[in-house]
Amino acid sequence: MTSPNPAKRTLAQRFDTERIALGLAAPLLAVLLSVVICSILLLTSGRDPFKAFNVMFTYGTASDGQVLILNRATTYYLAAVAAAFGFRMNLFNIGVEGQYRIAALFAAYVGAQLNLPSFIQIPLLLITAMLAGGIWASIAGVLKVYRGVSEVISTIMLNAISLAVVGLLLVPGIFAPKVSSTSNSVQTDPISASSHFFSINTAGGVLWGFIVVAVIVGVGFQLTLSRTRFGFDLRATGRSESAAAASGVNVKKMVLTSMAVSGALAGLIGMPDLLQNSYNYGTSFQQGLGFTGIAIALLGRNSPIGIVFSALLFAFMDVTAVQLPLQGDFPQEIVQVMQGTIVICVVVAYELVRRYGLKRQQQKVGAELAAQAAAAAKKEVTA
Amino acid sequence: MRATRTHRAPPFPPTDPSPILALQRNDAPPEQQEIAITASDPAQSLGGTPSAGTATPAVELRGITKRFPGVVANHDIDITVARGTVHALMGENGAGKSTLMKILYGMQRPDEGTIAIDGELVEFHTPGDAIARGIGMVHQHFMLADNLTVWENVVLGGEKLHGMGAKAKAKIKEISDQYGLGVRPDVLVEDLGVAERQRVEILKVLYRGARILILDEPTAVLVPHEVEALFANLRDLKSEGVTVIFISHKLHEVLSVADAISVIRRGTTVGDADPANVTARQLAEMMVGAELPSPVSRESTVTEVEMLKVDGLRIAKADIEGIERVVLDDISLTIHKGEILGIAGVEGNGQAELVEAIMGMLPPDAGTVTLDGTDLSGTLTRARREAGIGYIPEDRHKHGLLLEAPLWENRMLGHVTESPNSKGFLLDPAGARKDTLRIVAEYDVRTPGIEVTAASLSGGNQQKLIIGREMSHQPKLLIAAHPTRGVDVGAQAQIWDQIRSAQREGLAVLLISADLDELIGLSDTIRVIYRGRLVADADPATVTAEDLGTAMTGAAAGHIESEPEAVAEAAEIAAEGTEAEAGADAPADAAPTDTAVDDPQAGE
Numbered sequence: 001m002t003s004p005n006p007a008k009r010t011l012a013q014r015f016d017t018e019r020i021a022l023g024l025a026a027p028l029l030a031v032l033l034s035v036v037i038c039s040i041l042l043l044t045s046g047r048d049p050f051k052a053f054n055v056m057f058t059y060g061t062a063s064d065g066q067v068l069i070l071n072r073a074t075t076y077y078l079a080a081v082a083a084a085f086g087f088r089m090n091l092f093n094i095g096v097e098g099q100y101r102i103a104a105l106f107a108a109y110v111g112a113q114l115n116l117p118s119f120i121q122i123p124l125l126l127i128t129a130m131l132a133g134g135i136w137a138s139i140a141g142v143l144k145v146y147r148g149v150s151e152v153i154s155t156i157m158l159n160a161i162s163l164a165v166v167g168l169l170l171v172p173g174i175f176a177p178k179v180s181s182t183s184n185s186v187q188t189d190p191i192s193a194s195s196h197f198f199s200i201n202t203a204g205g206v207l208w209g210f211i212v213v214a215v216i217v218g219v220g221f222q223l224t225l226s227r228t229r230f231g232f233d234l235r236a237t238g239r240s241e242s243a244a245a246a247s248g249v250n251v252k253k254m255v256l257t258s259m260a261v262s263g264a265l266a267g268l269i270g271m272p273d274l275l276q277n278s279y280n281y282g283t284s285f286q287q288g289l290g291f292t293g294i295a296i297a298l299l300g301r302n303s304p305i306g307i308v309f310s311a312l313l314f315a316f317m318d319v320t321a322v323q324l325p326l327q328g329d330f331p332q333e334i335v336q337v338m339q340g341t342i343v344i345c346v347v348v349a350y351e352l353v354r355r356y357g358l359k360r361q362q363q364k365v366g367a368e369l370a371a372q373a374a375a376a377a378k379k380e381v382t383a
Numbered sequence: 384m385r386a387t388r389t390h391r392a393p394p395f396p397p398t399d400p401s402p403i404l405a406l407q408r409n410d411a412p413p414e415q416q417e418i419a420i421t422a423s424d425p426a427q428s429l430g431g432t433p434s435a436g437t438a439t440p441a442v443e444l445r446g447i448t449k450r451f452p453g454v455v456a457n458h459d460i461d462i463t464v465a466r467g468t469v470h471a472l473m474g475e476n477g478a479g480k481s482t483l484m485k486i487l488y489g490m491q492r493p494d495e496g497t498i499a500i501d502g503e504l505v506e507f508h509t510p511g512d513a514i515a516r517g518i519g520m521v522h523q524h525f526m527l528a529d530n531l532t533v534w535e536n537v538v539l540g541g542e543k544l545h546g547m548g549a550k551a552k553a554k555i556k557e558i559s560d561q562y563g564l565g566v567r568p569d570v571l572v573e574d575l576g577v578a579e580r581q582r583v584e585i586l587k588v589l590y591r592g593a594r595i596l597i598l599d600e601p602t603a604v605l606v607p608h609e610v611e612a613l614f615a616n617l618r619d620l621k622s623e624g625v626t627v628i629f630i631s632h633k634l635h636e637v638l639s640v641a642d643a644i645s646v647i648r649r650g651t652t653v654g655d656a657d658p659a660n661v662t663a664r665q666l667a668e669m670m671v672g673a674e675l676p677s678p679v680s681r682e683s684t685v686t687e688v689e690m691l692k693v694d695g696l697r698i699a700k701a702d703i704e705g706i707e708r709v710v711l712d713d714i715s716l717t718i719h720k721g722e723i724l725g726i727a728g729v730e731g732n733g734q735a736e737l738v739e740a741i742m743g744m745l746p747p748d749a750g751t752v753t754l755d756g757t758d759l760s761g762t763l764t765r766a767r768r769e770a771g772i773g774y775i776p777e778d779r780h781k782h783g784l785l786l787e788a789p790l791w792e793n794r795m796l797g798h799v800t801e802s803p804n805s806k807g808f809l810l811d812p813a814g815a816r817k818d819t820l821r822i823v824a825e826y827d828v829r830t831p832g833i834e835v836t837a838a839s840l841s842g843g844n845q846q847k848l849i850i851g852r853e854m855s856h857q858p859k860l861l862i863a864a865h866p867t868r869g870v871d872v873g874a875q876a877q878i879w880d881q882i883r884s885a886q887r888e889g890l891a892v893l894l895i896s897a898d899l900d901e902l903i904g905l906s907d908t909i910r911v912i913y914r915g916r917l918v919a920d921a922d923p924a925t926v927t928a929e930d931l932g933t934a935m936t937g938a939a940a941g942h943i944e945s946e947p948e949a950v951a952e953a954a955e956i957a958a959e960g961t962e963a964e965a966g967a968d969a970p971a972d973a974a975p976t977d978t979a980v981d982d983p984q985a986g987e
Contacts, residue, residue, distance in 0.1 A: 226810075227809055227810050228809055229799050229800060230808070232792075232795060232799050232810055233799065236788075240784075240785055240786070242781045243783060246776055246797070247764075247768075247796045247799070248765030248768045249765070250765065354787075364831075364835075364839075366839075369829055372829075372831070
């Protein structure tokens with residue numbers, strides 16, 4: 001601490017290069033390793049891996065590909081933030097999947113019933129979705145606080161129950177229109193035109209305006225974590241529940257709040273698709289986003305900024321994978337192998353890096369203190 | 384582990400005379416007293432070992448040096464352990480005892496130096512090599528499978544030795560009888576108390592043919608009468624020719640059981656001592672390398688203003704078997720402004736619960752807590768902290784710090800709602816950083832900066848940071864649970880000073896400590912807790928540590944007052960200890976000007 005006013009840190013101090021290098025090392029290594037594994041897989045099946053990656057890369061850098069990636073990343077980002085919010089306090093909300101499913105159903109129903117001016121209608125739908133997701137998630141929160149049920153178990157169970165709930169409500173006469181349509185699929189009425197979210201027409205296609213919401217959510221998450229008392233309590237609880245409780249954090253209340261907020265954020269996941277693409281909720285509504293979100297949150301280390309990159313990476317892989325079978329005889333599934341290996345590698349790598357970083361710092365502090373003591377001793381001798 | 388101990392094996396029967404301070408005191412006047420501290424000469428260290436039968440030492444460590452990046456853990460260590468003796472290895476926390484034992488047990492390799500077992504130079508690459516040479520280690524934390532029986536645990540991993548059937552069981556029985564361990568082979572380990580588990584660990588090592596036994600702080604988990612039993616076992620082992628290396632930093636225990644003592648300080652051997660001619664105080668001074676600070680509280684600062692009033696506190700918890708156990712029973716106490724109230728008691732008698740109940744972490748079944756006239760019963764921990772309770776927790780890693788967070792975030796912990804840590808609902812990281820720098824400077828926290836994690840500081844510096852933090856919010860009451868535990872002696876003196884100066888400014892302190900000297904030295908009043916009840920009280924000026932120890936076993940109740948002669952005598956001995964340091968020719972009656980009864984070393 002040599003700067004004149006150490007409370008105000010210089011830019012160099014803010015960006016601790018070593019910490020950043022350590023932080024980046026794990027995900028980069030994981031991605032590299034998964035590329036190697038997938039290359040071997042492709043080679044053994046007699047295909048040229050470089051050609052496959054080239055196909056992905058070419059499409060990913062084309063403007064239509066880029067717009068698709070951004071749209072996909074918007075959804076992924078929201079899904080990952082929903083999961084990360086709980087993870088930051090060691091609350092494993094595995095139920096993001098069920099929460100967004102219920103939320104999308106209710107929002108779609110309300111959107112079809114009402115036709116208010118857009119500036120009321122859209123916020124109303126978003127609030128509906130967040131409420132539905134939050135309440136659904138709170139079931140797990142309440143069970144954990146008052147009955148000691150592990151949130152992992154209860155949210156997984158609630159995922160299954162949410163399917164049944166949707167099946168129960170999405171029938172003709174309740175949420176689906178009375179007159180059955182010609183197609184086999186069941187869905188709600190289309191939402192009213194005032195519910196449609198704005199979008200931007202670009203050279204590469206239609207860019208969803210919902211990306212703005214994702215940015216707002218990300219900034220809000222970051223500010224909450226680093227700048228608010230609530231965020232401090234959340235992080236403290238995540239780091240050590242016992243220390244947080246002794247410091248005055250009401251852990252029960254934190255569990256209830258975080259679970260509700262995590263669920264409310266999960267409620268937003270289905271909104272880009274509902275308000276910008278499908279305009280109704282039905283059996284063909286996009287599924288599995290909750291689990292993708294958990295993987296992305298892990299890769300992004302539950303940090304609002306890290307998740308931006310991991311969401312983009314996953315979106316890139318998913319969007320460009322579609323091109324693989326079209327432009328050469330490559331199996332699309334190779335991308336899922338890649339995603340899987342990335343997540344497994346990164347979880348292991350983060351733990352290794354974390355331990356290494358702690359140990360390294362302890363040694364560094366020890367060495368610095370020893371040097372200080374030696375310098376002080378020298379001074380004494382010369383004095 | 385503690386829960387198991389407290390409900391399965393009651394601390395000890397009330398009739399048991401106090402074994403707590405079974406120390407051997409050297410009462411000889413200083414001029415006749417030969418100070419048995421010698422240079423680390425192996426030949427001399429054998430002098431005080433009564434059963435040193437053979438000339439070849441069992442273990443001979445020469446010039447052991449072990450470096451870790453940035454730290455030298457061991458440096459030129461020379462130790463000679465004679466066969467068939469109990470050899471104590473003493474040193475402060477962090478002095479390098481554990482590293483040395485890991486080297487001897489083959490878990491780490493020395494950078495320099497040699498190890499000789501029975502006169503033969505050896506090189507250990509793994510613990511397996513050490514076991515093959517007859518070295519066994521009993522770790523501080525037991526490594527037993529709870530759901531297996533005792534004999535299964537013993538045989539586990541050693542199936543090749545005596546098979547897994549009747550032969551193995553017979554062997555276990557034989558070893559158990561030979562060394563008087565009293566182990567029951569067919570009992571499940573989960574049904575055993577801590578002391579029995581420890582004996583199983585010892586048996587496990589002997590089963591593998593160990594003739595040299597390393598015990599790493601074996602008494603840390605035991606209650607006093609179990610310690611006595613363990614020592615009896617060690618003597619049996621010794622008489623059967625087993626060599627025991629006993630790691631400890633508890634002076635009294637070492638003096639009562641060891642045949643020879645080696646003291647390690649800052650990673651190197653500072654000397655050997657003969658337990659027959661050395662006092663606890665001399666040993667302590669060898670360990671810390673300086674004159675011991677003594678926790679003497681000077682003139683009384685106690686006022687008439689009631690600060691904390693606890694009334695009728697009662698907590699009953701259901702234990703693992705579903706039987707309701709009263710952990711706190713009708714606890715009432717009052718602490719005045721400027722008063723330090725010490726709670727004495729064997730650990731696990733309700734101290735932790737009392738603290739948690741006052742902090743609002745554990746809801747009581749009955750009773751009230753009033754701070755400075757405000758009723759705090761039923762409020763949450765945060766409200767109590769904001770009302771002015773500072774808290775130095777017993778386990779700082781579990782309750783006091785976020786180990787992986789930087790120091791300035793740790794400075795916020797517990798006071799995040801208060802200035803300078805936050806403004807309204809928003810944090811004020813700049814304010815917190817600035818104040819952390821102040822704490823680091825004022826409380827002498829040795830750290831290269833405030834961005835490092837709390838985990839990278841040493842225990843004493845972590846504790847200084849916690850104390851600085853708790854003192855920075857004008858507390859009305861400070862709860863200090865074992866404030867100097869695991870803290871090096873330099874930091875210990877600072878911590879005592881800080882508590883005392885806060886007391887002068889009108890702070891009320893609830894002090895819980897296992898160190899009776901610390902309790903007697905700091906407190907204005909002492910209450911004794913036994914099985915969740917405050918059974919006795921004492922004035923620190925008129926009580927000796929022995930009598931306090933007796934009361935802690937539940938053998939005494941009401942107001943305890945030691946005989947004035949005993950108090951005076953204890954004081955004199957303490958004075959003598961200080962003089963032995965100053966110069967052996969000082970007359971014994973030229974005691975320091977302190978009144979004899981005030982002396983904290985009473986009972987040494």
